[in-house]
Amino acid sequence: MAEGIRIDNLVKTYGQGDTAVHALRGVNMSVAKGEVVGLIGPSGSGKSTLLKCLGAVIEPTSGRMTIGDRVIYDDGWKVGDLRALRRDLIGFIFQAPYLIPFLDVTDNVALLPMLAGKPNAVARKEARDLLEALDVAHRAAAMPSQLSGGEQQRVAIARALVNRPPVILADEPTAPLDGVRALAVVDMLNTMARQFDTAIIIVTHDEKIIPTFRRLYNIRDGVTIEELQLEASPARRT
Amino acid sequence: MISLAGRDILHGWGKFVLTGVGLGLLIGVTLSMAGVYRGMIDDAQALLDNSGADLWVVQKDTLGPYAEPSSLNQDTERPIRAMAGVDRAAGVTYLTMQIAHEGKDVRVMVVGAEVAEPGEPGQPPHLIAGRRIVQGHYEAVGDVKTGFAIDDEVTVRRNTYRIVGLTSRMVSSGGDPMLFLSLKDAQEAQFEKDADAIVRQRARNASSPLLNPPGNPAVAEAVNAAQASSTNVNAVLVTVVPGADAEEVAATIRRWQRVTVYTRAQMEEILIEKMIANSARQIGMFLVILAIVSAAIVAFIIYTMTIGKIREIAVLKLIGTCNRTIAGMILQQALGLGLIGFAVGKIAATFWAPFFPKYVLLLPADSLRGFFAVMAICALASLLAIHAALKVDPAEAIGG
Structure with missing residues (x-):
């Protein structure tokens, strides 16, 4: 399987000298296109720092990061416009949906292709198609405040997918959901990953969904330890 | 690209319009103050026009x-x-x-x-x-x-x-x-003079041998008549x-x-630059204070609105929205507020001007200047909120 995202020996240190905090101490990770992996670890282990580095929100101290065939970081950013990088190559799903409250469902999703320069009509068509695929098209004209929690999360997933990014970073996407809905969201992400050939990394503490991952990265003290979830059911899960 | 500012305004239009109305009443007061000043000048010019004179001959x-x-x-x-x-x-x-x-x-x-x-x-x-x-x-x-x-x-x-x-x-x-x-x-x-003053003056005249010479009462009568x-x-x-x-x-x-003569231009200068100069300065001070208060209100409102959207701004930045778009959204909201405020202010000033005891003259040119001043003030007032928005770290959208 082709690689969606790969990081090698990623280091992030906050501060210098005696006060330096080593958040990441040489993290290695690889997620294939169409694959969903979990990222777990206790509080303070470096999950959020890793997610921010992967999302090109903070700059790592050293290491190498590639998305597809494109090297985006190699002891320094290799792309000039990090906003465009985030917009075009990385999708984000947050713990809460964080939809833009003053845009309706369609425009919440269509905003990204619009930001990428697509005409409004084309962007809205893409958004509607995706909402259809995620079974939330009937709420296309609704405002976020009129949606249930599950519907909001599906719209957030549509927003993350709409620019067809090779990588999606999901930060605790099932935290506010009950067990059934949480599993439904993970199923949906698995389906979308395969359908759109996207590598998805899900940061989670959610005991309900951890068993569903075929591959799981456990991060401790800023170093990832890969753990295989052999008992995960491919038929039901990945 | 859709207008983020427009959508945000439409989403919370009630609050936005009410805020605009409040600001508008303040702008209405400002326009009225300018109208009072114009009215004073117009009154002065009407005084000269209506006198029908080309020259004013006055005491030296x-x-x-x-x-x-x-x-x-x-x-x-x-x-x-x-x-x-x-x-x-x-x-x-x-x-x-x-x-x-x-x-x-x-x-x-x-x-x-x-x-x-x-x-x-x-x-x-x-x-x-x-x-x-x-x-x-x-x-x-x-x-x-x-x-x-x-x-x-x-x-x-x-x-x-x-x-x-x-x-x-x-x-x-x-x-x-x-x-x-x-x-x-x-x-x-x-x-x-009033009757008492005349009586007292006549008594003084009567007691003066110069004005009331003995044997010639006609002199005193003539003096009294001239003084009355x-x-x-x-x-x-x-x-x-x-x-x-x-x-x-x-x-x-x-x-x-042996007189002083003023032409129309000189008399106009006396009326406008001397008589109402202090009033004009007073009104000018009010206008400056009102402009500062308006700017402070707009800045506070826009800043509060922006701070209330910090999480959304962080998300927008994270998903690739450029600073220019975010700054544009805040600026457009500030200008929108100014636009509503100006419209309300202009309407309010037009309605209440006739009820002022003194003439309030609302000139279209002043309104135009007021409009641009309001827009400039709103644009300036939005800088604080734009600064706050641009400082928002997109990482705030990600937990941890």
């Missing part, structure tokens, strides 16, 4: 008759009439006073003008009802703002006058409506013949008479 070395007391003998007008370039010359008196009418006090400027011939300088140039003064005594023409009606009787000092005509926009530089009397009546109102009345005027208003140069005529009058 005074700024009279509007800015300083001025007293001339009425006979001054006769030699002036004979001078080259002079068309008409007529004495006038001006006296601001409070008169009682139907249980209310009305502040008026009593104007005494020569009434023998129509069109003499100093007479009201137009009437909206009734007729001009044709009798030498006890008739008056009032500005409609006095509240007088035709055939009303008003008392000025010791005499009662019947309103025979009404005119409009005849006000003093202070905005007081004018009440026109014949020159003789106005002189009596202005210069005649006045033939003084505050100014002589002069019109020049068509084609004559007012400045040259003024120079001729100055050469032959």
